[in-house]
Amino acid sequence: MRIAMIGTGYVGLVSGACFADFGHHVTCVDKDAGKIEALRRGEIPIFEPGLDALVASNVKARRLDFTTDLTGPVADADAVFIAVGTPSRRGDGHADLTYVYSAAREIAAALSGFTVVVTKSTVPVGTGDEVERLIREANPSADVVVASNPEFLREGAAIRDFKFPDRIVVGTDDERGRKVLGEVYRPLSLNQAPLMYTARRTAELIKYAANAFLATKITFINEIADLSEKVGADVQQVARGIGLDNRIGSKFLHAGPGFGGSCFPKDTRALVKIAQDHDVQLRIVEAVLGVNDNRKRAMARKVSNAAGNLRGKTVAVLGLTFKPDTDDMREAPSIPLVTGLLDMGAKVRAHDPVGMEQAKKELPDIEYCDDPYECVKGADAMVIVTEWVQFRALDLDRIKGAMAQPVVVDLRNIYRADDMAAHGFIYESVGRRGEARK
Template sequence: MRIAMIGSGYVGLVSGACLADFGHEVVCIDKDPEKIAALNEGRMPIYEPGLDALVAENVRQKRLAFSTDLKPAVAGAQAVFIAVGTPSRRGDGFADLSYVYAAARAIAEALTGYAVVVTKSTVPVGTGDEVERILREARPDLDVGVASNPEFLREGAAIGDFKRPDRIVIGAEDARAAAVMQEVYRPLYLNQAPILFTGRRTAELTKYAANAFLATKITFINEIADLVGTGDEVERILREARPDLDVGVASNPEFLREGAAIGDFKRPDRIVIGAEDARAAAVMQEVYRPLYLNQAPILFTGRRTAELTKYAANAFLATKITFINEIADLCEQVGANVQEVARGIGLDNRIGGKFLHAGPGYGGSCFPKDTLALVKTAQDYGTPVRIVETVVAVNDQRKRAMARKVIAACGGSVRGKRVALLGLTFKPNTDDMRDAPSLSIIAGLQDAGARIVAYDPEGMEQARPLLQGVDYAEDAYACAEGADALVIVTEWNAFRALDLARLKATMAAPVLVDLRNVYASADAEQHGFAYAGIGVA
């Protein structure tokens, strides 16, 4: 394929050289004549391990060239990448997109046939729409597609990242543009690199979300680093009660998930043991000796480190949940899809896909209690963990906001209406109602005048003492009977394959509010439902 790369800085040069190495014919364009002269002489404007040799080889093979003249490079190109700078704008911090838009105008003048114009630069959501507007305004007759293909290159490892990526995210609004982009990256099929096709706005948001989460991750551990342990009160009590006691004290936090606790204990990710002396450590090692066969990693630490590890683990997972929930809210406003964003960032092995499922907020016996305890401990030691403080506040607000989402789906009022809730427990495969999102959602709906009927496969007995004025149904279909809205709160397996036609026939109004994104909006709408999910426009 013939490819033009507008911009020969870090992203443009590395991307252009790697695409040429795949066998494409690439011309990198830059307005800086000194940079182009240096590149033509084999001198790199940046340092990146292996880049000079990669460029030299592809120039020698006549697959890679450099020029200041945009028109001949773009004319006849099948894909034109925009990889110019998007620095923060002075005064307000917004991305300066003037170089991107200038490139789009120049491309419009130079195109001679169908091509896909690709934003490779990191750009805010909606930039691709503006690039397309500029192209069509400049040349109304233009046959062109516009795609987003954000880069995920790490300085110092950029060539490896391009050639062996965790994922390739391509945002395109039409099949023709997507087909061209698939051909651009066809050489990576041999590496089985996952290519994630999304809408353009989703792709644009994915890059920002990925970098924002990695920045959150760094800041989180920096705040934890400032926090010391909570003390050795157990040992003090023991020795105060029996000064002659021959005893060791260890910390061995649990990492059990409700609904999967036995498997978690027998096949753990890790075992953390905090001990201050070798004798206590040896006893604990013998306790867990049977797990050596499973090669379960045992991490020996100091006692205070072990104590803090449990709180930090739960606080970070709560942070991850809250992060994707806030991204979901943004997706709803900008027209992106949070499930695709989550997949796009979760394929990055520095982030991972677990706990990136947007929903009504976290609950249960651990996350709410442990995040709050960590916040209070940090405050006591004068090292506030502001990220976790924000997570706690955002999660509390989110649960009540889900009630407002249901009210909006019902036309702005639920007074006198029957609202059916499927799922009461904070997660499936448990009967635990502690801090379950359903409690706040039901309270918010009742305050707005709704009549609530609910069904949960395991949690109704535990829910009864906590909820007043709620009717309980014997199954999902009985719950939906006569309802003005059906709300999926907990993603029990029993709710994943409901007969939507049967539900609609029994309901007073076909409104489905899916707070777990169990159903695709297209499927629900095909069955006649007004559908509202999380993080989908």
């Protein structure tokens, strides 16, 4: 199969490289000439484990290439995937579909022969209808089927998620469209990946509903963590106890500083707006957004409660990206945390294994350090914000010896209170009883 992938952001680049690895011929298209030239040189614009090698091997095999001109790739394609950004629109939280609709118009002009145009971007319900209208308006003679194929990739594990998916959702009632997309995903049949065919609007809603439900699980366990602290319970054991129930499941029940990233905040806001447009109230999702925003802002107060008045003190922040194994800073909990610390008069030093260049764009007024030990030197408190594996086995004696005060606030619960007490730390974590004191 010949595939044109419009957009070389996170979804487009990972999807394009994986489709090429299946044996399809994929051309990734982007208007950013600098990005395309970099990709041709083998430079990957995002951090995703294994992506650089996957791109390089498929470029070498001539199954994957890059261009700024969609005309040829779209004309030759059996399937054209729209994988452009849909950021939150300023002012109202709706998904901004400017790039999707612009791509649809350009694709329409280049279509030749029967083609399936697929929205891979996360889009509100009904977007496929508008994409089809725009294409038929621009090219009335086009032999085209417009389908929805939402992505369910986790940053940091995207390649495995693509190759071993929980499900593949294809939204189209057209038999020819189903046949083409069935061929596109046929290599996954060996993994027995469930291929689910639905109507287009149903597929569009599945993506938003999935992300909103996962965001709700995170927010629920964070509120239980607050209650655990007050009543003397251990939220990790609570999460395990409820997660062993197959109806609930253990995933996304890890208490922390709140969810961030490119999907959950944006998609939950967009889902609320979609519902409002249809006179439906999603009270649970609305509450999730409010609780999560408040939680991220409250983390700076948690540090202050552990370390005392922060004015003039130095706080070392370990981890800046919203999750490990990515350089993504979009809506990361570290941003309101650091902003809150600065507002309290603290000096902030930070270290992240891969995210510091991206972080500098969001947090320009702090000091960045090359390793955790440099970061904590002379600090009055250390805060673990992102659960990078590099932070799970720090030399605690070395950390304590370097700090001005042995205060550790562990927002990811990666250490045990008794271990920290044995090393002489004042230690605070999230939702756990019996916090250690020096």
